[in-house]
Amino acid sequence: MGTILVVAEHLEGKLKAATLNTVAFANAVSAIDGGDVVGLVLGAGAESVAKELAAHCGRVVYVDSPAFKDVLAEAYAPAVADLAKELGATVVAAASTSVGKDYLPRVAATLDGGMISDAIAVFEHAATWRTSARCCRATRSRA
Numbered sequence: 001m002g003t004i005l006v007v008a009e010h011l012e013g014k015l016k017a018a019t020l021n022t023v024a025f026a027n028a029v030s031a032i033d034g035g036d037v038v039g040l041v042l043g044a045g046a047e048s049v050a051k052e053l054a055a056h057c058g059r060v061v062y063v064d065s066p067a068f069k070d071v072l073a074e075a076y077a078p079a080v081a082d083l084a085k086e087l088g089a090t091v092v093a094a095a096s097t098s099v100g101k102d103y104l105p106r107v108a109a110t111l112d113g114g115m116i117s118d119a120i121a122v123f124e125h126a127a128t129w130r131t132s133a134r135c136c137r138a139t140r141s142r143a
Contacts, residue, residue, distance in 0.1 A: 004029055006057060006130050007080055007104075009071075009095045010049040018095035023056045025139035028122040038087060042079055044069040061087075071099050077106035084111060100120045 039057035050062035092101035107114040
């Protein structure tokens with residue numbers, strides 16, 4: 001398998017805990033199919049986040065740019081897709097948050113790939129890996 005790219009989510013110089021769940025997912029996929037787990041930090045002045053992520057990933061790519069000061073799908077999606085292509089990533093993973101769900105569909109479309117949201121488990125099945133996702137539907141009653 002190729003590289004598994006984990007996009008870090010951070011705020012005010014601190015790695016968000018949801019990113020560690022994403023790293024755990026990437027490590028589970030790597031344990032089944034092989035491949036290197038590479039962390040990606042996009043930000044402006046977020047070097048401390050890159051150092052923190054390095055404790056959990058074998059390799060970290062940090063892109064320091066004012067364009068990433070605010071998390072905007074318009075800036076994040078092309079940067080993530082370009083790096084995924086450059087690294088030959090076969091999996092791109094991000095936290096299942098409103099931020100990840102904002103830019104990751106654009107990344108998937110740019111890479112002509114699929115997208116899984118809200119994965120809660122990874123397991124081996126027929127010499128490959130599968131995910132299990134919790135599906136929720138919000139309903140609103142009309143009065």
